[in-house]
Amino acid sequence: MSKESKSGRGISRRQFAQVTAAGAGLLSMPAIVRHAIAQGNAPLKVGVLLPRSGVQAGLGQACQRGADIAEAVLNDLNYGVKIELLNADTESNVDIARTQAEKLINSGANVLTGAFDSGQSAAIAQVAEQRSIPYVINIAAAPQITEQGYKYVFRNFPTAPMLITDALALQKDLFAATGKTPKTAVLMSVNDTFGTAMQNGIKALFPKLQMPYEIVDVISYDPRAKDLSVEVAKAKATKAELVMPVSRLNDAILLVQEMVKQRYEPMGIVNPGAPGMYEQQFYKTLGKYSEFCVSNVPWLNPRSKMTPVLAKRFKEKFPNDLLELNVGFTFEAILIAADAYKRTKSAHPFAMIEALRATKIEDHVMVGGPIAFNSKGQNVNIKSAAVQNLKRQPVVVLPADSAAAKPVFPMPKWGAKSRG
Amino acid sequence: MEFSAFDLFQAVVKGLLTGMVYSLMALGLTVIFGVMRVVNFAHGEMMVVAMYLAVMSFAALGIDPMLALIPIAAILFAFGYGLQRTLINRFINVPEHMQFILMLSVAIILVNVCLVLAGPDAQGVQLDYALDSFEIGELLIDKVRVYAALGAVVISALLYLFFSRTRTGKAIRAAADNHAGALVVGLDVNRLYAITFGIGAACVGAAGALTIMLVQVQPFLAVEYTLLAFTIVIIGGLGSLRGAIAGGLLIGVSEAIAGFLLEPSLKSVFSFGLLILVLLIRPQGLFGKAA
């Protein structure tokens, strides 16, 4: 069926006849073969695009675990809708993300989700827009993605400025709760896509947030660094009382290792909204030195009713892995799609779009208010939590109403017995 | 921010130690090129394989990488020997781009075999002394870095002895200097080539085992090590043993200094800048023989 024949769609939603290259002047009408659209009891087909191989493989596979247990968790919750996952590997490559998105739509995906990375997510967003298929982003922090006026794109992940605003507010809460405030801080940031966005955000937001400390130096390091001894030496030389790393996993490990080796003892290591310090490998490698690091990041809400259900299924299926935010957000992306489908009972893209816009999910797994999208498709109700490493586990310590333990700050010295 | 001369000195000492391990890694590359004029674009991949072997032997048997490096070097020797015999020997006298594509496909396969078998997550060894430091006056130097550097120096010395003292080593050098001549005097050049490739692989194997004490391994580190090895070897002189050692130390130290003086994220610009400079001013490298 040609899309042109369907009436009753606004201009903005119509896919137009394609005008061809200048000069050639050919007019083509792509024959779009639409697959039968799921209705009522048929499962909702969710296309999951993640970088399971290539440089981001570790993170992509972590996200995938959240998708893999989604069906079982929804069943446990008696959610009442069936989902079917169509998985695709973007190979950490933008071009492949794009063709794979097209491919999933061709195989009948009713809604897309993914893709962890901002570049790949932005590419998929364009496909979703052109093919009129709703797309729920699980993780991607570049603010620009929801500033393009897209109609089919929804993001249930904070943008870099949101992450920073929350994280710095949590720092103040941390100082208030423990009665100890550092006067100086050093920002150590990985110079990659995410790190630079965060670094720029911190520079822009810092004056407005009236933080009690002064940032005495910003040290930006190579994402491919295999040795951070010079960087840590520089940080140590500033004598800053607070270390704020914007890191990934490997560099977070190198960073702490070097701090121990160089006996740099700040009051605390508190990251302003970055991954690395809550990941399993961080605990495994650093052991007692992983203790007391604080990550101010969006996190699973231990007091939500849904979290234990997710945690149980996760433990069953992945006994050796850690339940962290990649899993949580990927699961929530699927939850959002399932919730919309539950309300409309139709997988038709326009019905789904309307339902997604009206999303209001009170019960979900991440910290924050109900999941709802603003006119740009951004969920602005996500809140970060202060997650501290206690007994080799990430534990929510702030905000108090979601906390599972009390924060420890300043952190004990590297040689302290309380590190266990 | 002001840094004292002492901070800089400390950084240079660490750079030198790191450079020694770099040197060993680069030796593997330079030996292979020097003898058979084959550029091993799968060098970093072999390094990563060795790092995984070290992780596995530590996890399963608790063997310290300093000891495990002997069997690991032996395994990589066998791998290199076999690879040369089966694949690379057919590519000795073909244009560089063909060697490049051949080694590239080997590299793609190796990295992804690592990904499938070991998974994408970073892995390392948890040594009890991993975070200890030697204290010499004010100077703080971490133990693992010193051990790794010592290991690298010992192996480099052994390699030097092999090429200067043993019959096989001398025969390999003869084959490198004069291929036709070596055939004339009845040397089994194919065997020598295979041994050479094996030795190159063993060097990078040992370097991998030492490096795992300092760095976590994940499959996609490989490309970076390949590039690093190339930078070092070109600066020192492709094919020159002394050059690889000098290049490794130079890059180790210059990275440390650049990290101190510039924005640390710019420090590899310094290495690539150095590489471009050497290519232009002395394309045969600091220790290479002029073509």
Next chain:
Amino acid sequence: MAIIERLFGGVPRRALVGLAMLAAVLLLAPFVVSPFVVTVILLMFYFAYVGQAWNIMMGFAGQLSLGHSLYIGLGAYAAAALYMKAGIGPWAGIFLAIALAMAVGGIIGYLGFRFAITGVYFALLTIAFAEFFRILFDHIDWLGASAGYYLKVENRQENDPFNLRGSPTMFYYIMFGLVVLAFGLCRWLLTGRLGHYWLAIREDPEAAQATGIEVFRYKMMAVLLSSGMTALGGVFIAFYNNNLYPEQIFSMGRSIELLLGPIIGGLGTLFGPILGSALLVLVGEIMTDLTEGSQLAGLKQIFYGLVVLLIVLFLPGGVWPWLARLCGFDRDGERK
């Protein structure tokens, strides 16, 4: 008419008919096939085009570049910056893109050739420059640094070829046009004096010099042409993906993926880049399909690597020369 003669002279009739049919099929394809297939063919076009550009430098003039992502990146950033900062559309922007890439390519070529850097050393020089620029762009705040540079996506309802805003189908025809133009240009160059000089230089630079060919000059021409053409591929990437990251656009992986096509297809041949790119994209898709059921990420790439390995082992000259011999097309003056 002289041009026609040069473009088509000496080509067997069967080959011409085949070519015409192929062109017709590709022109009509978007009417028939699914949008997914359109994007896959579009990817083939892109690789065929940049492969053709790379081939001029390596296949024709014998200069191995492993850093062509540099020109892609420069082209992409130049056109994107003009469009976003000054409101100048991509069709005007390509001139800056081409000029910038040619300037940098010219510097690299000049340094390389003047200082007599050849073979592996030249290849490494190209890598070093590409990496140098990657890190440099990682630090240019004006262009988003490593946080990425986004183009405004607008006019999505209608195709706007003048600003390169539109659907994959629009890009499909534009890239198709570029592939045809590049193919024609290369054919024209190869059959002319320049082509003969290049081949002479490729086969034996010293002998070429001895017969009075200005080796330096013709090598420079190859580099300039190749870098300029590659920059156009970058403009396409910028306006197709609408976001640029130095990490991705200048990456060594990008340099490598664009030279695989011409080498697998047949270095120095006109059809090599086209066939090679088509083949590799196809192999990639097939491997994705075959390994779909498996949860083992990375399996696809292992098979992909094996296919490349097998082709290199058994068809070292590339697939096209072998296929051409099989079909009896090998009389058209290409490298045998």
